[in-house]
Amino acid sequence: MALRIGCAAEPGRARDNKTGSWRVFMPVVDLEKCILCGNCILLCPETAVSENDGQILFDLDFCKGCGVCARECPAEAISMIQEEK
Amino acid sequence: MLQIMEGSHAVAEAAKLCRPEVVSAYPITPQTHIVERLADFVADGELDAEYICVESELSALSVCLGSSATGSRVYSATSSQGLMLMAEVVFNVAGMRQPIVMSIANRALGAPLSIWNDQQDSISLRDAGWFHLYGEDVQEMTDQHFIAYKAAEQHDVLLPGFVCFDGFILSHTYEPVDIPTQEEIDAFLPPYVPYNKLDAKAPLSMGMYATPDYYMEFRYETDAALQRAGDAISAAGKEFGEMFGRDYSTHTESYRMDDADVAFVALGSICGTVKDAIDEMRADGIKAGLVKIRTLRPFPAEEIAKALAGVPTVAVLEKNISLGSAMKGAVGPEVKDAVTGTGIDVYSYIVGLGGRDIRKKDIRGIAALAEKGKGNMFYGLRTEVL
Numbered sequence: 001m002a003l004r005i006g007c008a009a010e011p012g013r014a015r016d017n018k019t020g021s022w023r024v025f026m027p028v029v030d031l032e033k034c035i036l037c038g039n040c041i042l043l044c045p046e047t048a049v050s051e052n053d054g055q056i057l058f059d060l061d062f063c064k065g066c067g068v069c070a071r072e073c074p075a076e077a078i079s080m081i082q083e084e085k
Numbered sequence: 086m087l088q089i090m091e092g093s094h095a096v097a098e099a100a101k102l103c104r105p106e107v108v109s110a111y112p113i114t115p116q117t118h119i120v121e122r123l124a125d126f127v128a129d130g131e132l133d134a135e136y137i138c139v140e141s142e143l144s145a146l147s148v149c150l151g152s153s154a155t156g157s158r159v160y161s162a163t164s165s166q167g168l169m170l171m172a173e174v175v176f177n178v179a180g181m182r183q184p185i186v187m188s189i190a191n192r193a194l195g196a197p198l199s200i201w202n203d204q205q206d207s208i209s210l211r212d213a214g215w216f217h218l219y220g221e222d223v224q225e226m227t228d229q230h231f232i233a234y235k236a237a238e239q240h241d242v243l244l245p246g247f248v249c250f251d252g253f254i255l256s257h258t259y260e261p262v263d264i265p266t267q268e269e270i271d272a273f274l275p276p277y278v279p280y281n282k283l284d285a286k287a288p289l290s291m292g293m294y295a296t297p298d299y300y301m302e303f304r305y306e307t308d309a310a311l312q313r314a315g316d317a318i319s320a321a322g323k324e325f326g327e328m329f330g331r332d333y334s335t336h337t338e339s340y341r342m343d344d345a346d347v348a349f350v351a352l353g354s355i356c357g358t359v360k361d362a363i364d365e366m367r368a369d370g371i372k373a374g375l376v377k378i379r380t381l382r383p384f385p386a387e388e389i390a391k392a393l394a395g396v397p398t399v400a401v402l403e404k405n406i407s408l409g410s411a412m413k414g415a416v417g418p419e420v421k422d423a424v425t426g427t428g429i430d431v432y433s434y435i436v437g438l439g440g441r442d443i444r445k446k447d448i449r450g451i452a453a454l455a456e457k458g459k460g461n462m463f464y465g466l467r468t469e470v471l
Contacts, residue, residue, distance in 0.1 A: 003302055003306060005243060005280055005306075006182035007180055007303055008181075008291045008293065009289070009290050009293045010289055010290075011290075018298065021297060021298050
């Protein structure tokens with residue numbers, strides 16, 4: 001998104017502002033442990049978690065690394081791993 | 086046509102001639118006469134503008150910012166504590182790229198409370214993104230308002246500007262001043278064409294939230310625009326000179342700088358005293374000169390370096406203090422940086438704070454200290470009360 005003079009913006013979507021750059025810790029899911037309950041998808045404050053064909057996917061353009069998914073996972077299948085950027 | 090006029094009234098005349106559509110200001114000494122006179126102009130039908138009364142300077146500049154965002158040409162004026170109360174909005178105006186012009190009748194900051202002149206107020210906000218013009222006399226500060234609007238409203242600039250002049254010393258002094266006619270100013274300053282404006286038919290938000298991914302780039306762009314403002318001020322000053330015979334195409338003015346052994350650098354009304362002192366010193370065989378800074382932001386480093394080339398010693402006269410800093414003044418370090426590597430010695434001298442008179446003998450005394458290599462100090466302290 002190009003800058004517009006005066007920090008001006010037309011009506012748009014919050015999704016134009018990617019929040020992935022804020023992240024220090026990255027969620028990693030252990031699919032052996034995952035029970036596909038969907039808690040992480042439901043609770044992610046950025047709606048950055050989705051499921052496709054039995055795979056839990058994290059949209060790293062938006063994941064802020066807050067760790068809510070890992071904390072709330074009943075199967076403890078998600079670890080927060082410090083990311084090398 | 087030359088008229089004898091109080092400085093504040095000349096500024097009010099200049100503001101009126103620029104045809105602002107909104108004026109919002111809060112009276113504060115020594116700026117009060119400007120907005121009183123503008124209120125008269127609006128009440129008498131001489132100025133077709135909304136004069137919006139507010140309860141504080143914070144509100145005054147907030148009203149100006151909102152009004153400017155709708156695409157109006159806007160004017161305000163303040164001093165000292167009033168500018169400090171505006172500070173939050175001052176930064177936002179620059180970030181939102183609204184070309185507001187505001188007169189600053191320079192006055193000391195408390196504590197201790199002082200209504201008298203120094204330049205602490207505007208210099209304390211030199212990093213806000215506004216361009217800064219400083220006038221030496223009533224004519225210059227009047228003319229700078231026309232130049233300020235012209236430069237501010239260029240679409241490659243779109244930044245606000247302070248027009249600063251020493252409170253009381255200039256704001257309350259009666260001097261002969263040439264006030265252009267409305268037709269002449271209309272020919273010089275076209276109507277404001279906004280770049281962005283608030284419009285219900287084309288919704289727009291301004292001053293938006295910027296995440297860490299964008300914030301630095303916005304600041305970079307504002308700085309780049311402020312650098313471009315230097316060229317716009319020069320161009321407007323040159324055009325003004327061609328139309329009115331008073332040239333402001335340079336950001337500095339050199340006085341008797343040929344073969345100078347000691348050069349003063351100063352801003353504002355003190356330059357008149359310095360020029361007289363230089364004439365006397367020259368008559369006594371002391372080779373002194375002056376580089377007057379008219380534009381403090383953007384800082385005209387190259388122009389200053391060129392003006393000071395070959396001068397061994399520079400004394401920067403500071404009507405401000407950067408408390409706790411090594412050189413004590415705010416302008417000195419920037420002058421020193423401009424001449425880095427040339428071997429020129431640059432010293433700051435804190436003078437005239439809180440309205441203390443600066444006399445010709447003080448200028449001579451400072452020159453003598455500078456030539457001995459003594460500087461970065463207060464000059465003229467009453468040691469008996471310390």
